[in-house]
Amino acid sequence: MAPVTGTSLGSPPPDGGWGWAVLLAAFISIGFSYALPKSLTIYFKDIREYFSVSYSEIAWMSSIMLAAMYAGGPVSSILVNRYGSRPVVMVGGLMVGIAMTTASFSRSIMHLYLCVGVIGGFGLAFNLQPSLAIIGKYFLIKRPMANGLAMAGSPVFLSALAPLNQFLSDHFGWRGSFLILGALLLNCCVAGALMRPIRAKKKPSTTSSAISEGATPEKGSGDSPPSSSLRGEHIEPQKRACADEMSSFIDLSVFKHRGFLIYLVGNVFMFFGFFAPVVFLAPYAKHRGTDEYPAALLLSIFALADMFARPGTGLIANTKWIRPRIQYLFSFAVASNGVCHLLCPLSTGYAGLVVYAVFFGVAFGMVCSLMFEVLNDLVGARRFSSAVGLVTIIECGPILLGPPISGTLVDMFMDYKYMYYACGFMMLLPGIFLFIMNYFNYQRLDQEEKLRQSQAEAEPKQGQAEAEPRQTKAEAEDMGAVDMGVIKRSVAEDVEGESEMSQEV
Amino acid sequence: MSSTLIHSLWFLLVLFSRGIDTTETPPPLVPDDPPALLEKSVVLKGDSHVENVELLEPIKVKLDCTWTGNKTKLPNITGYWKKDGIEIDNTQVRVQLENERYNLKKVFSINKDNLGDYSCVFVGSQDGAKIDFHLAAPKMSDMRDKPVVSYVGDSVVIDCKSKKPPVYWLWYKVNGTEKELIDTGANSSRHRMHVNAEGYHSKLTVLLVNESDAGIYSCSAVFHIGASEGHVELRVITFIEPLKPFLAILVEVVVLVFLILLCEKRNSRKQNHSGNENQSAQTSKLAQGENGMEESSTIRQRKM
Numbered sequence: 001m002a003p004v005t006g007t008s009l010g011s012p013p014p015d016g017g018w019g020w021a022v023l024l025a026a027f028i029s030i031g032f033s034y035a036l037p038k039s040l041t042i043y044f045k046d047i048r049e050y051f052s053v054s055y056s057e058i059a060w061m062s063s064i065m066l067a068a069m070y071a072g073g074p075v076s077s078i079l080v081n082r083y084g085s086r087p088v089v090m091v092g093g094l095m096v097g098i099a100m101t102t103a104s105f106s107r108s109i110m111h112l113y114l115c116v117g118v119i120g121g122f123g124l125a126f127n128l129q130p131s132l133a134i135i136g137k138y139f140l141i142k143r144p145m146a147n148g149l150a151m152a153g154s155p156v157f158l159s160a161l162a163p164l165n166q167f168l169s170d171h172f173g174w175r176g177s178f179l180i181l182g183a184l185l186l187n188c189c190v191a192g193a194l195m196r197p198i199r200a201k202k203k204p205s206t207t208s209s210a211i212s213e214g215a216t217p218e219k220g221s222g223d224s225p226p227s228s229s230l231r232g233e234h235i236e237p238q239k240r241a242c243a244d245e246m247s248s249f250i251d252l253s254v255f256k257h258r259g260f261l262i263y264l265v266g267n268v269f270m271f272f273g274f275f276a277p278v279v280f281l282a283p284y285a286k287h288r289g290t291d292e293y294p295a296a297l298l299l300s301i302f303a304l305a306d307m308f309a310r311p312g313t314g315l316i317a318n319t320k321w322i323r324p325r326i327q328y329l330f331s332f333a334v335a336s337n338g339v340c341h342l343l344c345p346l347s348t349g350y351a352g353l354v355v356y357a358v359f360f361g362v363a364f365g366m367v368c369s370l371m372f373e374v375l376n377d378l379v380g381a382r383r384f385s386s387a388v389g390l391v392t393i394i395e396c397g398p399i400l401l402g403p404p405i406s407g408t409l410v411d412m413f414m415d416y417k418y419m420y421y422a423c424g425f426m427m428l429l430p431g432i433f434l435f436i437m438n439y440f441n442y443q444r445l446d447q448e449e450k451l452r453q454s455q456a457e458a459e460p461k462q463g464q465a466e467a468e469p470r471q472t473k474a475e476a477e478d479m480g481a482v483d484m485g486v487i488k489r490s491v492a493e494d495v496e497g498e499s500e501m502s503q504e505v
Numbered sequence: 506m507s508s509t510l511i512h513s514l515w516f517l518l519v520l521f522s523r524g525i526d527t528t529e530t531p532p533p534l535v536p537d538d539p540p541a542l543l544e545k546s547v548v549l550k551g552d553s554h555v556e557n558v559e560l561l562e563p564i565k566v567k568l569d570c571t572w573t574g575n576k577t578k579l580p581n582i583t584g585y586w587k588k589d590g591i592e593i594d595n596t597q598v599r600v601q602l603e604n605e606r607y608n609l610k611k612v613f614s615i616n617k618d619n620l621g622d623y624s625c626v627f628v629g630s631q632d633g634a635k636i637d638f639h640l641a642a643p644k645m646s647d648m649r650d651k652p653v654v655s656y657v658g659d660s661v662v663i664d665c666k667s668k669k670p671p672v673y674w675l676w677y678k679v680n681g682t683e684k685e686l687i688d689t690g691a692n693s694s695r696h697r698m699h700v701n702a703e704g705y706h707s708k709l710t711v712l713l714v715n716e717s718d719a720g721i722y723s724c725s726a727v728f729h730i731g732a733s734e735g736h737v738e739l740r741v742i743t744f745i746e747p748l749k750p751f752l753a754i755l756v757e758v759v760v761l762v763f764l765i766l767l768c769e770k771r772n773s774r775k776q777n778h779s780g781n782e783n784q785s786a787q788t789s790k791l792a793q794g795e796n797g798m799e800e801s802s803t804i805r806q807r808k809m
Contacts, residue, residue, distance in 0.1 A: 046653075049664045052708065090762075101751075173654030176747030183754035190758055193765040199773075 012140070013381070018196055019138035023146055025194035026131035029089060031153030032096075032188055033128040036181075037065045039161035040116070046174040051109045058109070061117050063400060068121020069128065070396035076129035077389025078250045085130035085137075086195045092126025093188030095119055100182030104175045116178075127188050129392070133385035134195050136376045143376065144323065148314015148369040155307040155365075159300075251386035259378035259441055260387055264394060266434040267371075270334055271398035273426030274367075276406035276419065277341055277360065278302070284416045285353055294350060298357045305361025310369040317370060327438035330374045333366035335431025342424030345417035542567055542612070547636050549573065554636045559643040561669060562729030563616035570625035572607045572634045579630055584609040587624040600627065615640055617731040642728045643668040645735035652738035655714050663709045663737050665724035670704040672727055679721040679736070687722075716741050 013019070044058045051058075079088045096119075103115035131150065139146040168177035254260045281302060285295035313333070317326050340360045347356050372388060379387045409419040546569030547556050558566070570584075579602070586596040586609075600607045609625045620640050627634045646668050655661035665674070677684040687698055687709070701708045707724055719741040725732045 045649075049653075049662050052662060170651050171654070172742070172747045173656070175656060175659070176654070176742075176744075179747045180750050180754070183751045183758070186755065186758040190761045190765070193762045196769060 013136075013138055013143075014198075015139050015141045019146070021194050022134055022138045022196070023150055025089075025191035026135050026146075026150040027153040027156075028191040029127040029131040029153075029188055030150050031157030032185060033069065033124040033131075034154035035157035035161050036096075036120075036124065036185070037062045037069070038158055039165050040065075042162065042165040042169060043174045043177065046169060047109075047112070050174070053109055061109075061112050064113055064117030065121040065124070067396060067400055068118050069124045070392045070399060072122045072125025073129055073389035073392030073396075074250055075122075075389070076125045077133075077386045079126070080130045080133050080385045081250065084197045085134040086192050086197055088126050088130045089192030089195055090189045092123045092130075093186055093190075093192055095123030095126065096188060097123075097182045097186040099123055100178050100185055102182075104178035104182065123185075123188075125392075127191075129385060129388055130195070131191075132372050132388050136381040136384045137198055140381070142318060144317035144326065144370075144373045145311070145314040147373040147376070148311045148317065151314075151369045151372070152307060152310040152365075154368065155303050155310070159303055159307070250389060251383050252390075254379055254383050254387045254390065257379055257383075257387075258444070259438075260375075262434065262437040262441060263375055263378055264391060266331075266334070266430040266437070267391065267395060268398055269433075270367075270427055270430040271395050272402045272405070273341070273423035274337075274402060275399060276403045277344075277423050278364070279403045280406065280410070280416065280419065281357065281360075284420075285350075287416060288353065290350055290353070298353055301354060302357045302361040302364070305358045306365040306368070309362040309365025313366045313369040314373075317373065325442065326370070326377055327374055327442070328435060330367070330370045331431050331434035331438060333363060333370055333431075334434060335428050337363040337367060338424045338426070338428025338431055340424070341420045341427065344420045344424075541565065544569065545638060546571065547638075548606075549634055549636050552632065552634050555639060556636065557639045558641075559669065560615060560620070560640055560728075560730045561643070563614075564730075565612055565614050566638075566640065567610065567612045568623060568625065568638050570609045570627075570636045572609075572627050572636075574602070574605065574607055575629055575632055577630060578602055578605065582607060582630075583628045585626055585628075586611055587622075587626060588619075589621045590624075615730070617729075620731055642726070642731045642733040644733055645724070645726065648735045649737060652740045654740050654742060655711075657715055657741060657743050659714055660710060660712045661714055661739065663711070663722055663724075663739065665707045665709075665726070665735050665737070667705055667707075667726040667733070669728075671733075672729060674700065674702040674707040675725040675727060675732070676700055676707070676709050677723040677725065679723050684723060711739075714739075714741055 040062055044055070047053075047061075048055065048058050076088060076092075099115045099119035103112055103120075106112050106115060132147075135146050135150055136143065165177065165181075168180055172180065278299075282295045282299055285298050286292065290298075313329075316322055317329055322329055337360070340356065340363050344356045344360075347353060375387055375391065376384045406419045406423065409422055410416055413419075542565045543558075543560070544567045545556065545558055547554060548571040550573050560566070581602070582600050584598055584600045584607070586593045596611070598609070600609060607627055609627065611625070613619075613623060620642070623638045623640060624635050625638075644667075646666050648665075653661060653663060676687040678687055679685075687700070697712045699710050701710065707726070709722060709724070711718055719739055721736055721738050723734055723736050725734050
């Protein structure tokens with residue numbers, strides 16, 4: 001049996017076993033995070049009447065919640081880097097639960113903004129980032145599928161929360177419903193309890209091990225070079241302490257990462273046109289003459305297509321043809337969204353809108369399912385939690401500005417088609433950009449890989465470099481050529497990251 | 506004298522000439538003149554149509570029906586008018602076919618006593634056509650069909666919105682078949698309620714709700730022509746009601762978290778226990794063995 005390999009996670013991702021329980025936990029966390037802000041719109045009418053406020057004032061509640069959820073990303077990443085996913089998710093679940101429960105006693109709209117918006121949003125941020133991070137720790141080979149399945153939590157929970165919220169609203173009014181939702185959201189703590197940290201192998205009971213166990217086990221051995229398996233017991237306490245200090249903050253070295261920058265630029269532009277078409281789907285349908293119920297049905301069709309597209313895409317992305325070049329699939333998904341929107345105004349009648357809803361749902365699901373998988377693929381599992389925090393706070397702007405800007409476009413031209421053209425371009429151009437830039441990136445990565453391999457084989461290092469490719473090869477025999485490339489690349493990422501860190505130390 | 510006559514004639518001419526171009530002419534209400542004229546005309550292609558006409562004050566309404574006819578276009582058919590389904594006497598006329606259409610017009614003087622459904626009926630050889638004009642005060646818009654739920658001790662706002670601003674608003678509480686006017690004046694039993702009426706909206710605020718406040722509330726928008734009503738049901742519950750599911754879910758969460766963490770503690774204690782029995786080298790091997798067992802099972806999975 002091959003000994004524990006040198007991925008800096010301390011042990012290889014199990015790709016199964018307890019991983020499925022963790023996947024369920026991530027499914028629940030991600031589901032609540034994305035679905036809750038959207039499903040609260042059902043209470044808007046009641047709250048508006050109660051506090052006598054306008055629609056835009058109450059809509060701020062959802063916007064603040066979304067903004068806090070995305071802005072809390074870096075904070076969440078720092079905490080995950082330091083304490084691991086489990087405590088952060090449990091604290092997040094507690095925060096949201098307490099926030100909603102307190103909100104049910106609120107006396108003014110400001111209380112709602114504060115409780116539901118700020119505290120609730122941060123609580124959801126503490127759910128979202130750790131869930132994404134822990135998938136990368138438990139899955140490597142099956143990671144695209146795991147990501148797709150976990151992200152499917154969003155449409156599933158939305159479809160469940162929407163009628164539930166309606167039921168609660170009818171029976172308990174908005175105050176009682178918020179109280180019950182608070183209790184329901186405490187289930188995120190259950191999800192957190194399931195997120196068992198990956199135990200690195202037992203360290204000897206020295207001060208160094210005490211520190212290592214205090215810091216995240218997932219990150220513990222990440223501070224030492226990959227061959228910790230061989231040098232296991234001989235970690236110098238001093239280096240460990242310094243490295244711990246570094247790891248307790250967020251890993252900003254991702255900003256030097258080529259792939260990360262490509263991803264960031266592409267995504268920031270994409271998000272301007274991402275959510276607006278969802279928001280305007282029903283109003284556009286009504287504008288084209290459909291009645292209220294068929295227009296709402298369009299949203300359900302969209303959600304259904306989304307629900308099946310996410311795990312489906314994960315499955316496709318996991319195949320040996322797609323996995324090595326997964327960035328192309330992501331750029332294709334983004335571009336196909338753009339094409340969908342550009343063609344939407346050309347559709348005729350209700351049937352045309354249904355076709356558009358189906359294609360849009362599939363394309364939307366593809367992007368959502370791959371969104372974090374490609375980031376993981378680019379920066380590697382170790383830096384992923386920092387990367388995802390930074391990405392979400394930067395994406396916060398376009399996500400919040402997108403629908404209002406589209407709304408002004410609609411108001412300016414009194415026609416929806418210009419908005420669709422704008423959104424279509426805002427998605428088609430990043431798609432093409434990502435495709436081209438990733439082509440170059442893959443070329444460079446292949447070159448670097450060849451260089452590294454030739455270096456490793458040339459220099460006869462003690463156990464270090466030789467053991468590495470041998471270990472990876474031994475595992476790779478079980479997994480097949482493609483996975484070897486993936487593992488090699490993930491190992492390379494971690495080596496690169498650590499060499500940067502050791503330089504800083 | 507002659508100048509006023511000329512003035513009135515000129516005014517009426519202007520009214521009628523404006524009326525010919527458009528389908529609807531609501532001229533402003535001038536106190537000295539007779540009730541102004543509202544024209545409503547409908548062209549029917551099928552065999553029936555319903556038209557809603559909103560009236561704000563007593564007015565003369567000219568209803569203009571045009572029918573494109575059926576396949577057999579007789580040169581002469583009969584037409585008459587109905588009110589609320591009953592034929593109005595002395596309204597039967599012969600209708601000529603002009604430009605392939607049949608036309609029927611009548612002016613009705615409408616006030617609050619004779620609001621209702623007015624229909625023009627064409628009687629052809631085999632079939633006919635009917636256009637219903639529903640003359641009424643403007644209805645409420647966005648009336649909620651679900652009850653408003655409120656809590657004992659809390660305050661509640663019941664909102665009514667009308668399509669056109671009425672002259673004033675009235676609120677009633679419906680007890681069975683009786684309607685009790687809500688007096689928001691000095692009456693002490695009702696000082697908890699106040700009405701805030703601003704044109705299109707009227708809001709009834711009830712402070713310190715108690716269980717006897719539950720029931721159906723009726724808001725009435727009063728126009729010159731009559732009133733239009735909307736109903737809202739108020740349900741009052743105590744905080745105990747949502748508290749029950751809340752506590753149930755809370756217990757479930759605590760139990761689950763406890764169970765999961767307990768199982769994990771027990772598993773890791775087994776690991777520790779078996780680890781402490783052996784030496785350090787074997788310890789790491791066993792610990793790796795645990796991982797390894799997972800690994801081998803996962804490798805088996807991978808092979809599959």
